[in-house]
Amino acid sequence: IDTRLKEWLREGRTLVGLFVSIPHPALVEMAGFAGFDFVILDNEHGPAGIETTENLIRAARAAGVVPVVRVSSANTQEILRTLDIGASAVQVPQVNDRATAELAVRSAKYPPEGIRGVANSTRAAGWGFFGGLEHIERSNAGTAVVTHVETVEALRNLDDLLTVPGIDAMFIGPTDLSTSMGHPGNPGHPEVQGAIEGAIRRIAAAGKAPGILVGDPAAYRAWREKGARYLVFNIASLIVRSLTDVVAAIRS
Ligand code: 3PY
Numbered sequence: 112i113d114t115r116l117k118e119w120l121r122e123g124r125t126l127v128g129l130f131v132s133i134p135h136p137a138l139v140e141m142a143g144f145a146g147f148d149f150v151i152l153d154n155e156h157g158p159a160g161i162e163t164t165e166n167l168i169r170a171a172r173a174a175g176v177v178p179v180v181r182v183s184s185a186n187t188q189e190i191l192r193t194l195d196i197g198a199s200a201v202q203v204p205q206v207n208d209r210a211t212a213e214l215a216v217r218s219a220k221y222p223p224e225g226i227r228g229v230a231n232s233t234r235a236a237g238w239g240f241f242g243g244l245e246h247i248e249r250s251n252a253g254t255a256v257v258t259h260v261e262t263v264e265a266l267r268n269l270d271d272l273l274t275v276p277g278i279d280a281m282f283i284g285p286t287d288l289s290t291s292m293g294h295p296g297n298p299g300h301p302e303v304q305g306a307i308e309g310a311i312r313r314i315a316a317a318g319k320a321p322g323i324l325v326g327d328p329a330a331y332r333a334w335r336e337k338g339a340r341y342l343v344f345n346i347a348s349l350i351v352r353s354l355t356d357v358v359a360a361i362r363s
Contacts, residue, residue: 112235113199114253116149116177120279120320125335128179130324130345134159136170138346143174151179151343154193155204165196165234172197179257185211187226190218195233200255202282207264209271216277219256221247224277255279257322257341260310261287269310273317280341281314282322283307311338327352 119126129142132153142150152159152167159167164180171178180198182189190201203215217225227250231242235250256277259265261284265272272281285298285307294300307323314321315338322341325331331342 112194112197112250112253113172113177114249116179116199117253117255117279119148120255120341123340125340126320126342127331128341128343129349130181130343130347131167132157132345132347134163134167136167139167139170139176139178140174142346143171143176147176149177149179149199151181151202152198153181154189155181155183161192161196164193164198168197168234179255185215185218187214187218190215191228194219194227194250194254195230195235197234199253200257200279202257202259204259204284204287205261206258206272207262208268209275212258212272212275212278215258216256216275219254220251220277224251257282259284259287260314261285262291264291266306266310269313273313273319278319280320280322281310282341282343283310283324285324308337315340 126148128149128151129147130151130153131138131142134157139150150171152164154164168178177199179200179202180193181202182193185203185206193201201219206212206215218227219225221227221229231239236242236246257280258278259282289295289298289300289303292303294303311321320340321338322343323334323339325334325342325344326348334342
């Protein structure tokens with residue numbers, strides 16, 4: 112597996128990623144050739160199944176971009192299958208309390224740190240060519256775990272969540288968070304923005320990489336200045352904006 116994401120996060124680098132919610136390998140390749148550090152293959156909101164996701168991970172490898180997979184929840188079996196096809200990291204939504212955070216981390220690690228089931232016949236283990244103890248040690252050391260902070264409950268439990276070992280980055284989902292805070296459809300609401308700023312500060316102070324969804328380069332720069340280090344665009348938003356701009360320009 113590609114362990115660069117974990118290394119970059121450990122080094123304190125600021126990284127840019129792209130949610131690829133439209134599961135086509137060409138889009139993953141474009142993200143890599145464009146210079147994104149990582150892609151997040153979206154199996155929470157996107158339609159891909161596990162076989163498609165495996166081929167998207169291959170495309171990421173071919174294009175030199177790190178494959179993260181957003182799973183649908185902190186489900187041990189889903190995390191096992193996602194890592195077995197070769198994901199470099201799992202990103203787990205709706206992690207609102209310590210028990211869920213610990214389950215996410217334990218599901219991503221082989222014993223003794225966790226409960227990930229062991230097989231040498233997987234893609235992650237090189238079908239056996241890179242299996243055994245070497246694969247176990249490399250995976251436990253090199254697989255990153257990213258959890259979402261996107262509810263009022265997660266904000267309330269943030270101090271506790273920040274002490275869970277094994278979480279490398281904490282991603283703030285502004286869409287879900289604004290909804291949970293009673294401002295649906297309005298992540299720009301000052302109360303939501305204030306909550307995000309506070310969370311970024313606390314996550315950074317705890318030595319984890321704060322992450323956030325951004326819509327454009329100005330938002331990227333603004334959140335980076337406030338301490339975000341795992342910044343993520345969404346491919347559908349970028350394509351929609353580009354298409355809208357072209358049609359507006361030729362019709363004006
Ligand atoms: C959110 O904005 O809530 C997200 O989870 C980003 O996809």
